Amino acid sequence: MILIGENSRLMQRYELLERSAMRYSAGWAMVTSSWDIKVTLGRHMWQDAQRADRLRNRLKELRSGPLSNDNNSGLDKVVNYAASAENISEYIAGMYKVVKANLLEAYYHHYKTTNIALDDATLELLCNNISTLEEQCRWAEGLTEFDSRTIYDRVACEKWQNVVSSMLILQGGIDGRETQTAAAAAIIPSRESFKRPHKQHLDDITTQRGRDKAPIEEAGEPWREYVLRNYFNEIGAGDNVASIVFDAPQHVEWEFLYDMARHGWDEYRHAMMGKQRLIELGLDIKKLPIGTGVFEFRDKLPLVERLGMIVFLDEVNGFPYKRRSRELLKSMADEESSDYLAYDICDETRHVGNGHKWLEHLQKITGDKRDRDQLMKDLNELMDERANYIGTGQVN
Numbered sequence: 594m595i596l597i598g599e600n601s602r603l604m605q606r607y608e609l610l611e612r613s614a615m616r617y618s619a620g621w622a623m624v625t626s627s628w629d630i631k632v633t634l635g636r637h638m639w640q641d642a643q644r645a646d647r648l649r650n651r652l653k654e655l656r657s658g659p660l661s662n663d664n665n666s667g668l669d670k671v672v673n674y675a676a677s678a679e680n681i682s683e684y685i686a687g688m689y690k691v692v693k694a695n696l697l698e699a700y701y702h703h704y705k706t707t708n709i710a711l712d713d714a715t716l717e718l719l720c721n722n723i724s725t726l727e728e729q730c731r732w733a734e735g736l737t738e739f740d741s742r743t744i745y746d747r748v749a750c751e752k753w754q755n756v757v758s759s760m761l762i763l764q765g766g767i768d769g770r771e772t773q774t775a776a777a778a779a780i781i782p783s784r785e786s787f788k789r790p791h792k793q794h795l796d797d798i799t800t801q802r803g804r805d806k807a808p809i810e811e812a813g814e815p816w817r818e819y820v821l822r823n824y825f826n827e828i829g830a831g832d833n834v835a836s837i838v839f840d841a842p843q844h845v846e847w848e849f850l851y852d853m854a855r856h857g858w859d860e861y862r863h864a865m866m867g868k869q870r871l872i873e874l875g876l877d878i879k880k881l882p883i884g885t886g887v888f889e890f891r892d893k894l895p896l897v898e899r900l901g902m903i904v905f906l907d908e909v910n911g912f913p914y915k916r917r918s919r920e921l922l923k924s925m926a927d928e929e930s931s932d933y934l935a936y937d938i939c940d941e942t943r944h945v946g947n948g949h950k951w952l953e954h955l956q957k958i959t960g961d962k963r964d965r966d967q968l969m970k971d972l973n974e975l976m977d978e979r980a981n982y983i984g985t986g987q988v989n
């Protein structure tokens with residue numbers, strides 16, 4: 594068995610790792626120009642959040658006291674270091690093949706050592722955590738292609754893995770009890786800390802600041818293509834919400850990050866939906882440019898405006914158009930595309946709910962004293978600026 598204090602101590606360490614890894618899943622999703630890696634990291638961001646959340650809930654049950662941002666484990670240094678990789682292949686080598694792989698081993702060990710009669714809820718959470726962490730580690734092991742901005746150097750990646758591994762041992766390993774002697778002599782080169790990007794790059798996809806014009810008439814094939822292209826474009830919304838997860842101040846409520854991680858992954862999924870359906874309908878996505886202007890404009894805004902613009906303008910204003918388009922697609926006998934919209938409307942309803950749930954908290958912790966009327970007035974003015982920035986006279 595594991596004594597209750599030791600159980601909590603270990604789970605606090607895991608929780609810190611999962612929560613910090615979530616933030617870098619968001620940051621590195623923004624960095625990579627590979628569509629597939631970007632959306633996968635978006636999914637991992639949400640899986641990381643769920644694993645951290647399960648640990649936090651169990652820690653509460655075990656009366657482990659409040660979870661601080663830094664429990665002095667030193668593990669945040671390891672995660673920050675692994676995230677300071679030079680490119681996506683290095684990041685995956687250090688974060689997945691060292692940090693996450695070691696965490697997975699610790700989960701296996703913990704599962705074998707604790708006792709069902711005393712601690713079944715921990716076994717249950719470990720089982721769930723193992724399942725998604727195993728999937729992430731397998732994905733990383735199988736990756737051989739990265740993005741067009743990365744020259745994959747296997748030897749350099751292995752070297753980086755060794756350095757990250759030494760860094761982890763220096764902090765006592767995942768459980769904090771690993772002996773440090775072997776790593777004490779390791780040279781840990783200093784690296785600049787990770788900075789998230791502010792521009793979107795996408796391999797094999799044409800980008801432009803503004804979007805192609807919407808068809809004049811809401812009807813037929815051109816409108817269906819327009820609707821699906823709007824989804825395809827949500828890759829920018831994914832990056833915008835990931836940036837909120839990454840930029841949120843340390844003292845934000847955990848549940849805010851948890852909801853934002855889900856929100857961000859939903860947006861990446863919507864982009865996947867669009868891409869998938871466009872391909873199914875025989876369209877060449879390389880000839881369908883994505884507009885990056887909306888992403889860029891929202892990216893420059895402070896957190897309150899960034900989230901406020903998404904939830905209270907873009908998402909709220911989208912519902913009538915989505916309902917009309919749903920009916921139109923049904924009348925074209927395209928039940929499938931129509932149902933894509935039905936799924937999306939469910940997601941977007943939850944997203945608008947995030948605005949009502951969190952905007953006030955976000956304002957409070959960032960010192961923003963505007964009431965809702967003033968905020969909405971300011972957001973609407975920003976919408977006009979956005980139309981000018983994009984240069985098409987339209988807001989997206």
Ligand SMILES: [Fe+2]
Nearest residue numbers: 827859860863
């Ligand atoms: Fe969306």
Ligand SMILES: [Fe+2]
Nearest residue numbers: 860908941944
């Ligand atoms: Fe949304």
